[in-house]
Amino acid sequence: MDKLTIDNFKEMLRNALVCVTERSDEFSKLDAVLGDGDHGTAIVQSMSALVATADKGTEFKSMLNDMSFSLMLEISGSTSTLLGGFFLGMSDHAAGTELDAAGVKAMFAGGLAGVRKQTKAQQGDKTMMDALIPAVGAIQACDSADVKAILAAGAEAALKGAEATVDMKANFGRARNYGERSIGYADSGASSWSCMFDAFAKAL
Numbered sequence: 001m002d003k004l005t006i007d008n009f010k011e012m013l014r015n016a017l018v019c020v021t022e023r024s025d026e027f028s029k030l031d032a033v034l035g036d037g038d039h040g041t042a043i044v045q046s047m048s049a050l051v052a053t054a055d056k057g058t059e060f061k062s063m064l065n066d067m068s069f070s071l072m073l074e075i076s077g078s079t080s081t082l083l084g085g086f087f088l089g090m091s092d093h094a095a096g097t098e099l100d101a102a103g104v105k106a107m108f109a110g111g112l113a114g115v116r117k118q119t120k121a122q123q124g125d126k127t128m129m130d131a132l133i134p135a136v137g138a139i140q141a142c143d144s145a146d147v148k149a150i151l152a153a154g155a156e157a158a159l160k161g162a163e164a165t166v167d168m169k170a171n172f173g174r175a176r177n178y179g180e181r182s183i184g185y186a187d188s189g190a191s192s193w194s195c196m197f198d199a200f201a202k203a204l
Ligand SMILES: [Mg+2]
Pocket: 031, 035, 036, 037, 038, 039
């Protein structure tokens, strides 16, 4: 497919909600290794809010902007803040009702820039950035003009990135205090963001 329409994008979000809901217990259990065990609930609540706002959207820029602001107003916590930054960053680099391959790449690059405004975590710190940074990198590097192929490349890189967090020691935020205990488990946020990218690709 050479264009991503706004309806395609809404379908991607709805599929992401289905995916994170199915795996919600797994995300909470992973979060409980290093934190408070609420990540499954937080990601499902956040994706639900995003889908509800997106359903009213008629144009990429305003829809993405509205999604971000209503999410951050409705739900507090880091999951909401990071997803809010992602969709707000996307809104800075998307407009109209359909995007071509270059437009999709620019939108996802904007999403990563938006998340970077909310966290200083780097790749290797065992956070959702370990899924997001490779996913956006693979999206940029994909030389296909097929939007589905571009998103599939992002999903594959996100999955590999999330799997790589199993062997990492937490190096960011409160999770740092757990040191060696964090090794052997995937990061909950990297897992849920990789689930989201996988659902994006499979929705098309
Ligand atoms: Mg938590």
